[in-house]
Structure formats: C-alpha cells, structure tokens
Amino acid sequence: xxxxxxxxxxxxxxxxxxxxxxxxxxxxxxxxxxxxxxxxxxxxxxxxxxxxxxxxxxxxxxxxxxxxxxxxxxxxxxxxxxxxxxxxxxxxxxxxxxxxxxxxxxxxxxxxxxxxxxxxxxxxxxxxxxxxxxxxxxxxxxxxxxxxxxxxxxxxxxxxxxxxxxxxxxxxxxxxxxxxxxxxxxxxxxxxxxxxxxxxxxxxxxxxxxxxxxxxxxxxxxxxxxxxxxxxxxxxxxxxxxxxxxxxxxxxxxxxxxxxxxxxxxxxxxxxxxxxxxxxxxxxxxxxxxxxxxxxxxxxxxxxxxxxxxxxxxxxxxxxxxxxxxxxxxxxxxxxxxxxxxxxxxxxxxxxxxxxxxxxxxxxxxxxxxxxxxxxxxxxxxxxx
Amino acid sequence: xxxxxxxxxxxxxxxxxxxxxxxxxxxxxxxxxxxxxxxxxxxxxxxxxxxxxxxxxxxxxxxxxxxxxxxxxxxxxxxxxxxxxxxxxxxxxxxxxxxxxxxxxxxxxxxxxxxxxxxxxxxxxxxxxxxxxxxxxxxxxxxxxxxxxxxxxxxxxxxxxxxxxxxxxxxxxxxxxxxxxxxxxxxxxxxxxxxxxxxxxxxxxxxxxxxxxxxxxxxxxxxxxxxxxxxxxxxxxxxxxxxxxxxxxxxxxxxxxxxxxxxxxxxxxxxxxxxxxxxxxxxxxxxxxxxxxxxxxxxxxxxxxxxxxxxxxxxxxxxxxxxxxxxxxxxxxxxxxxxxxxxxxxxxxxxxxxxxxxxxxxxxxxxxxxxxxxxxxxxxxxxxxxxx
Numbered sequence: 001x002x003x004x005x006x007x008x009x010x011x012x013x014x015x016x017x018x019x020x021x022x023x024x025x026x027x028x029x030x031x032x033x034x035x036x037x038x039x040x041x042x043x044x045x046x047x048x049x050x051x052x053x054x055x056x057x058x059x060x061x062x063x064x065x066x067x068x069x070x071x072x073x074x075x076x077x078x079x080x081x082x083x084x085x086x087x088x089x090x091x092x093x094x095x096x097x098x099x100x101x102x103x104x105x106x107x108x109x110x111x112x113x114x115x116x117x118x119x120x121x122x123x124x125x126x127x128x129x130x131x132x133x134x135x136x137x138x139x140x141x142x143x144x145x146x147x148x149x150x151x152x153x154x155x156x157x158x159x160x161x162x163x164x165x166x167x168x169x170x171x172x173x174x175x176x177x178x179x180x181x182x183x184x185x186x187x188x189x190x191x192x193x194x195x196x197x198x199x200x201x202x203x204x205x206x207x208x209x210x211x212x213x214x215x216x217x218x219x220x221x222x223x224x225x226x227x228x229x230x231x232x233x234x235x236x237x238x239x240x241x242x243x244x245x246x247x248x249x250x251x252x253x254x255x256x257x258x259x260x261x262x263x264x265x266x267x268x269x270x271x272x273x274x275x276x277x278x279x280x281x282x283x284x285x286x287x288x289x290x291x292x293x294x295x296x297x298x299x300x301x302x303x304x305x306x307x308x309x310x311x312x313x314x315x316x317x318x319x320x321x322x323x324x325x326x327x328x329x330x331x332x333x334x335x336x337x338x339x340x341x342x343x344x345x346x347x348x349x350x351x352x353x354x355x356x357x358x359x360x361x362x363x364x365x366x367x368x369x370x371x372x373x374x375x376x377x378x379x380x381x382x383x384x385x
Numbered sequence: 386x387x388x389x390x391x392x393x394x395x396x397x398x399x400x401x402x403x404x405x406x407x408x409x410x411x412x413x414x415x416x417x418x419x420x421x422x423x424x425x426x427x428x429x430x431x432x433x434x435x436x437x438x439x440x441x442x443x444x445x446x447x448x449x450x451x452x453x454x455x456x457x458x459x460x461x462x463x464x465x466x467x468x469x470x471x472x473x474x475x476x477x478x479x480x481x482x483x484x485x486x487x488x489x490x491x492x493x494x495x496x497x498x499x500x501x502x503x504x505x506x507x508x509x510x511x512x513x514x515x516x517x518x519x520x521x522x523x524x525x526x527x528x529x530x531x532x533x534x535x536x537x538x539x540x541x542x543x544x545x546x547x548x549x550x551x552x553x554x555x556x557x558x559x560x561x562x563x564x565x566x567x568x569x570x571x572x573x574x575x576x577x578x579x580x581x582x583x584x585x586x587x588x589x590x591x592x593x594x595x596x597x598x599x600x601x602x603x604x605x606x607x608x609x610x611x612x613x614x615x616x617x618x619x620x621x622x623x624x625x626x627x628x629x630x631x632x633x634x635x636x637x638x639x640x641x642x643x644x645x646x647x648x649x650x651x652x653x654x655x656x657x658x659x660x661x662x663x664x665x666x667x668x669x670x671x672x673x674x675x676x677x678x679x680x681x682x683x684x685x686x687x688x689x690x691x692x693x694x695x696x697x698x699x700x701x702x703x704x705x706x707x708x709x710x711x712x713x714x715x716x717x718x719x720x721x722x723x724x725x726x727x728x729x730x731x732x733x734x735x736x737x738x739x740x741x742x743x744x745x746x747x748x749x750x751x752x753x754x755x756x757x758x759x760x761x762x763x764x765x766x767x768x769x770x771x772x773x
Contacts (some may be wrong), residue, residue, distance in 0.1 A: 017664065024657065028653050062500070090453065157447050269657075280403065
C-alpha cells in the first residue's frame, strides 16, 4: 500500500500541527461518544422494558392511587397471566443525594414478573417470609456497603416517618441492561402500617404490573382493563411497559433535544479546526500540486491525495477517541451512577463516531481540493513558500 | 517599547479565513458554555421568583414537594390560628388552604401527555400572590367548577383555551381565564377552587397552608411553634426558600452537564487556536527576526503574539455571547425531576454569566497562544532572519 505511506508521510510533515489536530479530533469524538451514551442512558428504561408486561395506573396522573380491590378484577381479564402491584415509596436513605428508586411491591408476583432480577433461592425465601424484609440491587448494596441482615432505615417523603427494613437479599441483573439500583419491600408492610397511622390512605396501590400471555395480546388486554373501570371513581390507563417508560422520556424531551444539538455542535467545532489545518497544509504545498500537475497527474489524483490526508488525520483521531470513550464512560458512570443506573457504550455510537469522522474529513477537504485543482500550473510554480 | 497593538490586529485581518475559522470554533464553545449557564440561571430565577419572602408555606414534615404533602382540615385550622399571620384585605386572617395535584394533559404538537400542576386555591390565594395577573377572562368563582390556566399552559397544552373544558376527576371544568404570573412557576399551573377540586379528586386533605407574615421577623417564632407541635407533624418554610429548593437538583444537573461538556469542547477550540498561532509564528519567522533586529525585546514579541491570541479569544467570546443572547427568546418547557411536574422557564443572561463567558474565552485564547508566543520569543535573531 504505497499510497497509504505517502498519505501518512504527507499528513505528518508538520508533526506539531497534525498532532494537535489529531488531539482535537480525539477530544471531539470522545465528547460526541459521551453525549450519545448519555442519550442512550436516558432511553435505557425503554430498551429494557418487556413486551409482555403492562402498566396500569390512574388515568388522571401517576400521583393518584387505585383501589387494591382492582387486582381481582384485572386477574379475570382473558389473556392476563399474572398481576402484581406496588407503590412508589420515595424514601430517602440518610440524605437526599443518596437517591435510589424504592418501591413497595407484592413480593411473589413482582419477582415472578421480573425474571431478569436474579436472586438466590434461599434469599428469595427469607425475603418472602420476613414482612419487614427488603431486596436491593447489587449496585446500591455495594455503594452503601450493606450486608444481608442489616437494618436499613428510610425516611418517608410520601409516607411520613422513619421506616426500618431488614435487607434479606441482593439481586443481580440477568444482563447489563437491567437496573441494579432498585430497592423493594413488602407492600403489606406499608399497607399495615398506613392502616394504623393514616387509615384513609390504606388499601391503595400506585400501579398494577400485569403479565400477559403473549405480546400480541397486549393491546386487547390493555383495552379491556381500561373498559372494566370506565366511569368508575378511579379510571385506569393501561399501556405497555415500553410506552409507559417512553412517556417519562418524553416529559424531559427538551433536555434531551438540547443534548443532541450540543453533540452535533462539537462536530461542527472540530470541522472548523480540521478545515483550518487542511487549508494551511494545501496553501503551503500549492507549488507541489503544480509540479504534480506538470508531471501529468489528474484532478482525481490530487483530489484523492488531499482527501486521503484529511482521512488519515481524522481516522487516527477517531480511533484514539473511541479508545478513550470506554474508560471515560466508566468514570462518568461511577460519578453519576445515581442519575443513570445504565451507562454503557452502544454499538450504534461507534458507527456514528466513524460517520462523524468521515463527514469531518470530507467537508474539511472540499475547499482545499477545489483550490488545489483550480490552480494554474505556472502560477503555482511561481509561488514561493 | 511595545510592539504596536495594530500589528497583532492587522495580522489577524490579513489571514481572514483562518481567523474566522478559529474564532468560530471558540464562539461555538462560548455559546454552549453561556447557554447552559443561562438555562440553569433561568430555572433558578423562575423558582426563586415564584415564592415571596413574606409568605410562609406549611407542608407535611419531610415532603419534598407540594404534591406529596398532606394537611388535614383540623391541622389546617390549627395553623391558621398562629398570631404572626397578617390581617387580610377584609379583616380575616391572611391565609389560604391549597391543594396541589398533578394531572396528565396532552401537549400541543406532539400530543404526548405531560404532568401539569393543578392548584386548588382559597379566597386569599390570589391576594397572597400579587405577581399573578389575569390577562384574559376572569378568575374562577369559588364554589364552581371553573378554572383558570397559566400562560405557559395555555400556550403548550391542547384544549386549554378560554371556554374550553378540561375533563378530570369525572367532572368537567370550564376554563374562564388565563393568567400571567410573569417569570414564575405559577405560569405552568392551573388554578381552581380548592374545595371543589378536593371533592372531585376525592382528597380529604389539603396539600399546604400558606399565609403572609405580619412582620417578616416573626418567621422564626412561628416556625419553631409549628415544627415543634407534635399534633401537627408539619413544617413551615419561607415560600421563597421552598420553591428555590425545588430547582436545586435540576440546576445542579444542568451546571455539571454544561461545565463538563464545555471543558471538553474547549480543548478542541484551544487546539484550533494553537494550530493557528503556531502557523502564524512559523510564517512570520522573518518578520520576528526583523522586529528583534530593530530592537524589540523578547518580552515585546511574546506580548504581541499573546495579544493576537487573546484577540482571537475576544472575537470568539463576543460572537458566542452575542448569539447566546438570542437564546433568551426561547422558553424551555420540561419536567422538573424534583416536583415531577411540567415547568416552563427561559434562558437568562446575567452580567455574571457574560463576564464568566468572556473570561472563559480569554482563557482559551491565552492557553492556545502561550506556547506559540514563547516559541516566537525564543527565536534566535540571526537564524530567523536567514529563514526563507
């Protein structure tokens, strides 16, 4: 491949400038990759949702509860395999910044509905048996250094008071798309306590989780559940878990759009830098291009020499950027794990990295190529420096 | 004697394309930097201006937002007996019991539902918030199924025009007015009679009690009494502080995101400036030799090239802030993580942000220019004169 050698030698004729440009691209690709990963993290809940799970909630909005008695009616709907229910507990562990999602759920049906939460059999059984028992994801447990058997106190925001739980199990995700930061405990514990303190808030659930027999039944089942409770005091809204999670993403769409725009801006910034480098390079070498033309090389050759050089620079930067993305993502994940339980580099991000690098290479080379091709031989040879 | 400033300036003018490309790169970085800070500032200002220092808000202990709070009727009555409460316009206690719930409404354009705050108000609620002005129609009559909507809601949500009907809680609510609460969170709310709404949503408890202090300094006394009363398990907070707290997590998130982004981006722009300045130095080796031969010192040369780099930063900074200032025309509407409800807020350009952005631009120029300028200053006179 002698052509590659020429391109490489050309590119590194001015070592300092090319080195700086490559560094610039590396940083830009790194930033682009991080932002793309951030957007992916935003959608991680949607990606992890199952097609055979439905979520039923009060149609007014999520803050309104449903009567617990609905569970028996929902169970009778044809196509429904399993019904589980729960409440968003919203408890705070020591300090507000230690956020992790915590729910009161019906343990047996919940764990059956979420086979991706892997829990050893004896931990599962002790959790079932202990009404004050709780199960937490591996990441929360590691973060706070809990041990199975520890008593964990959460301060209730929705349900006032200090709530004590005994950690009975630690679950792992089946694969790395599963959120390992959740904390859940017996719904009965919550309900019995609330019955004593605020009776009017007892026997209410925040949401029902419904397992359907097969994905193609989901739509019909959702419609029949909502039909069941139409015109009742608490009308329901049932959607697939995916649609439910997408709804959350849609509410923060403005921020997401901003991040996406910014991730394009970084590409534009680096385009300006590379275009500048290529413009300088060709300006210095106009005489050489004139000589090449004299020797009989056509536009195609000269054009591909410049484009090739631009490609060598950007691809080098791109590879370095991708290589750095992985450790950077690991660091960000460590720092912002509470906001984003799932934070990993997707395959699509890598393709987009390459696409961005190609785009930068081509657009940076366009003007220099036009200038080099357009030069008249005599004029080019006359120029010095 | 220093090298004339016009030398640096004209050099930039001569190599126009390169100057523009480099400054444009910096301008983009400054633009992102300023925009993100403006967004966080806008969010905080909106929520800071929402509350008033003279008003006290009483919610259930430990509740982080109004939505999760609950104040039973009898507790509300106890709160309203506090002696520090000012007298209202008609001689009664200047206090109001309010209900805050969320409903899902479809947005205009996408049709995607988003959570909107409905606030049930008492007869004093409007007087307690003088910033709320009715711009169209009238206020809802107490005891009726009427509501009024904030400007941001009327603009962004379907079916929220005047005389349209909202359907929730098995009731129809007629919209009789649109109010403008300026740059505050109330603009993203719907207001109706608290007791009617409680009945419709089957809520036996209010969410909060709000009252105006007779004297601002009386706050500590009333807070100690309410927080310490074991019957109540409520807590009192200044309204201004209460809303300002609701912006904390999101503003912090925006700032961290923005600062980490721009610090990465700035490396790109600094590299751009460095390339430009190195090539400026390289192509002017002869000139530098001549200047030195004329008697300019190394420090003069260093200053001249640094000035050139700082000028680049200046152009980038000014252009970046100029374009960022247009962002003030845009209003962002998104869900606040802390309250779980839709909130509209704008970009706010404060003098501090402008100064920080300019400083940032100069730093980029300086870091990009210092190494090339040192190289220029270190050149040997004879060798540089000999260079072609």
